[in-house]
Amino acid sequence: MIDSKVLFRAAIVGIVLQLALAAGAHYIAYVAKHYFLFGGMMIAATAGYLYGMGSGKGYFPGATGGAIIGGVCGLAGVCASVLMQDASQAIIPLFTAICVGTGAVGGLFGQMAAKLRSMGY
16 A cells, blocks of 8 residues: 555655754754744655655555655654754654644645646646
8 A cells, every 4th residue: 555665765855854954943043933844844745745646546545655754754853853952842743743744735736646647747
């Protein structure tokens, strides 16, 4: 049901981008104040989109894989932020849950893109 090869590739992209966002938020206060949550959500959604588009196995598997990817890369980003002492540990479950939701939505849109691509659009 879950394509592990595509899952791994999307996870690598999401984790690298989340770590770059955490590093940027550590050194630039403006990024931390205005872009950390939105950026983390967009990265999780993009990683979910990449999974859904890459696997193309259906909407439920796309959303499930996107949720897994969103949670994994969101957890990596918020843990990096906690390790750099930019956020408290209490934010870990909330940020991870938000990234799980946005990753699932990204997986749905990725599946839609895969379906459109197979139809020739």
